[in-house]
Amino acid sequence: xxxxxxxxxxxxxxxxxxxxxxxxxxxxxxxxxxxxxxxxxxxxxxxxxxxxxxxxxxxxxxxxxxxxxxxxxxxxxxxxxxxxxxxxxxxxxxxxxxxxxxxxxxxxxxxxxxxxxxxxxxxxxxxxxxxxxxxxxxxxxxxxxxxxxx
Numbered sequence: 001x002x003x004x005x006x007x008x009x010x011x012x013x014x015x016x017x018x019x020x021x022x023x024x025x026x027x028x029x030x031x032x033x034x035x036x037x038x039x040x041x042x043x044x045x046x047x048x049x050x051x052x053x054x055x056x057x058x059x060x061x062x063x064x065x066x067x068x069x070x071x072x073x074x075x076x077x078x079x080x081x082x083x084x085x086x087x088x089x090x091x092x093x094x095x096x097x098x099x100x101x102x103x104x105x106x107x108x109x110x111x112x113x114x115x116x117x118x119x120x121x122x123x124x125x126x127x128x129x130x131x132x133x134x135x136x137x138x139x140x141x142x143x144x145x146x147x148x149x150x
Contacts, residue, residue, distance in 0.1 A: 003113040003122050009133045012103040013140050015071050021136050022074055022095050031135040033061070039074070041065050051083075055120050058083035072097055078110065080121070089118050106133070 011018050021027045023039040033047040047061040057080055067075040074095040081088040091112030098105040108129055113122040 002111065003119075005108070005110040005113075005122065005126050005129060007108045007129055007133060009106045009108070009137070010100070010103065011106065011137060011140060015097050015099045015104045017140065018097055018104045018106055018136070019071050021139070022097075023068075027139075031139055032132055037063075037065075039065065039068055041068055045076075052124075055124060056082045056088060056117065057121065062087070066092065078112075088115070089113070089121055091118075108133070 021031065023037070025035055025037045028035050028037055033049045035045055035047045037043070037045045043065045045063050045065070047063065049059050049061075051057060051059040060080065060083075062079045063076045065074075065076050067073060076093055078091045078093045079087045079089060089112070091110060094107075094109040094111070096107040096109075098107065110125060110129065113119070
């Protein structure tokens with residue numbers, strides 16, 4: 001049985017602002033991971049982080065932009081594995097943005113956790129995505145009020 005991660009998050013910012021956090025490589029790196037993302041269908045890119053041995057993950061996520069509808073929808077593949085070119089997780093991340101009276105509702109769907117060996121990665125990302133979405137909210141809050149760190 002394939003597992004799917006679904007989250008919905010509300011921001012008190014316009015769609016254009018939230019979209020920037022999904023499609024600007026520098027902003028993506030501020031809340032997700034280092035990357036070479038470009039918002040162009042067919043662009044292949046990577047997210048990079050430290051390896052996580054218990055998850056059989058070498059720290060590289062291989063992605064390809066599958067679909068873009070500016071300010072509304074972004075979809076990309078999200079594939080990873082233990083290294084040496086071996087891919088054990090083949091999944092897809094879909095972002096949908098919906099303008100609301102108070103800002104933006106962001107819908108995340110991460111699908112493709114079909115193999116038993118993907119269950120640990122699924123469990124890690126289930127909460128991991130919530131933490132990342134909260135990081136966007138905190139960055140937007142800091143942007144709104146200015147950086148108050150010493």
